[in-house]
Amino acid sequence: MPKHLVFVGGGHAHRTALAGLRDTVRAGHRVTVIGPSPYHYYSGMGPGLLSGIYRPAEARFHVKMMAQDGGATFIEDRVVLVDPVRRALVLGSGAEVRYDAVSFNTGSEVPSDLLHPSGEDGGLLVNEYLQCIGPPELFGGGDCVSLAGSPLARVGVFAVRQNRPLHRNLSAFLEGRPLQRFDPGGDYLLILNLGDRMGLFRRKGIVRSGRLAFQLKNYLDTRFMRKFQVSGELREPLEE
Numbered sequence: 001m002p003k004h005l006v007f008v009g010g011g012h013a014h015r016t017a018l019a020g021l022r023d024t025v026r027a028g029h030r031v032t033v034i035g036p037s038p039y040h041y042y043s044g045m046g047p048g049l050l051s052g053i054y055r056p057a058e059a060r061f062h063v064k065m066m067a068q069d070g071g072a073t074f075i076e077d078r079v080v081l082v083d084p085v086r087r088a089l090v091l092g093s094g095a096e097v098r099y100d101a102v103s104f105n106t107g108s109e110v111p112s113d114l115l116h117p118s119g120e121d122g123g124l125l126v127n128e129y130l131q132c133i134g135p136p137e138l139f140g141g142g143d144c145v146s147l148a149g150s151p152l153a154r155v156g157v158f159a160v161r162q163n164r165p166l167h168r169n170l171s172a173f174l175e176g177r178p179l180q181r182f183d184p185g186g187d188y189l190l191i192l193n194l195g196d197r198m199g200l201f202r203r204k205g206i207v208r209s210g211r212l213a214f215q216l217k218n219y220l221d222t223r224f225m226r227k228f229q230v231s232g233e234l235r236e237p238l239e240e
């Protein structure tokens, strides 16, 4: 039976699912994407953006275009309230969007009255399927979720690792198939861009700073961006 799937926020954990919207729509489902801007900026590239290393068009995804290209509806607004009993999202404009399933990827600033139940770090409490421990129609990924039993650091690597399992589980939930576990993996590479073409590298207790760390982060970040900048981002003027 056709269902209505809603994506709230176009963050990092939603990339694969948003890239696969066409398949979800072809399967007969209706999809809506809600975000406060047509663009989603990758916060990890923020220091590079502010220091002039990147131009805006290099550090953002055109979420609205991606949604529309995939056959979904884009609503430029914020979700301010979730009513799981009526399966309704209330938007800043006062409008209501009803859903059969909804996935949140709204970043680390999660208003305490938005996502329930919440874990110890304030994120939506989810199980190993990235499904809410509470209303089963709620899913999520990235910084706005709290993995029950082992809350994850709020770093890009987990949002990236959640991409495929979240996409698979949203499709499985719509189709009534079994969900698959998300494995957060072990130790991870963390590189912070210090903003002056220098980076801070940390892996397995080794910490180094320098240009090489920045170059590695730049390579990984731009590779990830290019993979999902498929909605005309790179044809937009670089100067703004």
Ligand SMILES: Cc1cc2nc3c(=O)[nH]c(=O)nc-3n(C[C@H](O)[C@H](O)[C@H](O)COP(=O)(O)OP(=O)(O)OC[C@H]3O[C@@H](n4cnc5c(N)ncnc54)[C@H](O)[C@@H]3O)c2cc1C
Pocket (backbone or CB within 6 Å): 008, 009, 010, 011, 012, 013, 034, 035, 036, 037, 039, 040, 041, 042, 043, 044, 045, 046, 047, 077, 078, 079, 080, 105, 106, 107, 108, 141, 142, 143, 144, 154, 155, 156, 157, 159, 190, 191, 192, 193
């Ligand atoms: C300055 C900075 C530097 C960082 N550097 C690094 C780094 O070097 N390495 C690293 O691993 N991690 C870094 N991080 C963390 C990393 O960027 C995030 O963990 C990662 O991007 C995951 O974010 P997200 O997709 O969950 O959320 P976000 O990237 O915050 O995206 C959330 C999206 O949801 C939208 N949204 C928010 N509220 C609502 C709402 N109510 N309704 C609808 N839409 C909404 C927002 O507009 C946004 O598009 C950094 C973060 C910051 C802020």
